Amino acid sequence: MTTLLAVVPTFIARLWTEPLAQYAPWLKVVIHGQDDYKPEEIDYALGFRPPPGLFKTLPNVKVIFSLGAGVDGFLSDKDFPKQIPLVRFVDHTLSREMMQYVVLHTLMFHRTQRQFDRAQAQKQWAQMFPPRRTEDTRVGILGLGEIGTMAGEYLARLDFPVSGWSRTKKSVPDIKSFAGDGELEAFLGQSDILVCLLPLTPATYHILNKKTFAQLPKGAYVINAARGGHLVEDDLIAAIDSGHLAGATLDVFETEPLPATSPIWTHPKITMTPHVAAMTDPRVASRTVADAIAGHMKGAKLDNVVDFELGY
Ligand code: NAP
Numbered sequence: 446m447t448t449l450l451a452v453v454p455t456f457i458a459r460l461w462t463e464p465l466a467q468y469a470p471w472l473k474v475v476i477h478g479q480d481d482y483k484p485e486e487i488d489y490a491l492g493f494r495p496p497p498g499l500f501k502t503l504p505n506v507k508v509i510f511s512l513g514a515g516v517d518g519f520l521s522d523k524d525f526p527k528q529i530p531l532v533r534f535v536d537h538t539l540s541r542e543m544m545q546y547v548v549l550h551t552l553m554f555h556r557t558q559r560q561f562d563r564a565q566a567q568k569q570w571a572q573m574f575p576p577r578r579t580e581d582t583r584v585g586i587l588g589l590g591e592i593g594t595m596a597g598e599y600l601a602r603l604d605f606p607v608s609g610w611s612r613t614k615k616s617v618p619d620i621k622s623f624a625g626d627g628e629l630e631a632f633l634g635q636s637d638i639l640v641c642l643l644p645l646t647p648a649t650y651h652i653l654n655k656k657t658f659a660q661l662p663k664g665a666y667v668i669n670a671a672r673g674g675h676l677v678e679d680d681l682i683a684a685i686d687s688g689h690l691a692g693a694t695l696d697v698f699e700t701e702p703l704p705a706t707s708p709i710w711t712h713p714k715i716t717m718t719p720h721v722a723a724m725t726d727p728r729v730a731s732r733t734v735a736d737a738i739a740g741h742m743k744g745a746k747l748d749n750v751v752d753f754e755l756g757y
């Protein structure tokens with residue numbers, strides 16, 4: 446019998462066990478923290494933010510599946526068994542939700558919607574916040590991978606001038622490509638809206654900092670939908686309060702849930718959401734994992750395997 450360990454919150458375990466039973470009836474699924482199991486019986490595992498040290502206790506695990514696109518929650522485990530392939534979740538529905546989040550918050554800023562919300566609350570007929578020309582609102586996307594590329598393509602369709610920054614040079618229609626540390630400053634200098642969609646790695650940790658913000662045009666807006674560890678929160682608040690940045694939208698935070706003491710909760714120029722830009726759909730992910738396990742058992746090559754050297 447092939448056994449899968451699911452490291453998911455026990456109160457929503459059913460959301461995973463039901464579709465897994467449908468798509469892989471030949472698979473025994475055990476829930477970490479709920480079902481008894483012997484470490485040596487586990488062949489495959491899935492999870493999102495697993496307890497550190499857990500995977501090194503599984504001597505026969507063959508593949509570990511991340512239920513998120515980001516795998517920083519696995520790689521922060523110093524005991525993660527790097528000889529075992531780690532597969533990250535790449536899916537059209539997840540990328541599409543992220544794209545929608547980026548388009549929504551780009552338009553909210555571009556169309557000055559928050560100013561209209563405030564005017565409405567005061568019953569003001571405020572025909573005074575004209576959007577700037579779309580052609581003059583340059584969107585720069587940090588991370589031109591699965592999600593960054595889809596977001597960039599949709600923004601380009603809305604006529605925004607779009608550029609992307611990645612480790613390696615890209616050739617995507619209507620998206621200007623900047624690559625590597627040497628081109629970061631030039632990229633930032635032409636980004637009126639800066640969107641972060643990078644993986645969190647040692648190379649990208651705290652990449653959104655006071656130096657980065659100083660290199661953005663005055664009045665720029667920041668959207669971080671990647672990971673809280675990308676952002677130095679105090680530097681962002683200082684850059685907004687000094688008037689250099691116009692504001693920010695944040696979905697992710699260095700500490701989650703965001704502590705009640707954080708000034709971000711009440712900052713008038715920050716829009717925040719509680720790490721919901723995109724949610725993995727258990728039905729979709731269960732099918733993906735079931736297919737990948739079936740393929741792996743037949744000797745097929747795994748897709749979306751994390752490069753441990755690069756950290757994504
Ligand atoms: P991906 O396909 O792996 O793309 C990552 C991109 O970042 C690639 O273009 C890569 O460059 C670039 N990159 C990585 N390290 C870099 C560096 N040091 N310098 C320059 N560019 C670098 O990842 P994805 O699927 O688009 O996901 C991106 C992130 O979104 C995830 O890691 C996760 O943290 C976040 N996310 C958040 C939510 C949410 O709900 N808030 C949901 C899903 C995902 P190359 O192409 O040259 O390799």
Ligand code: GLV
Nearest residue numbers: 512513514515516
């Ligand atoms: C969510 O944050 C993900 O990485 O998919």
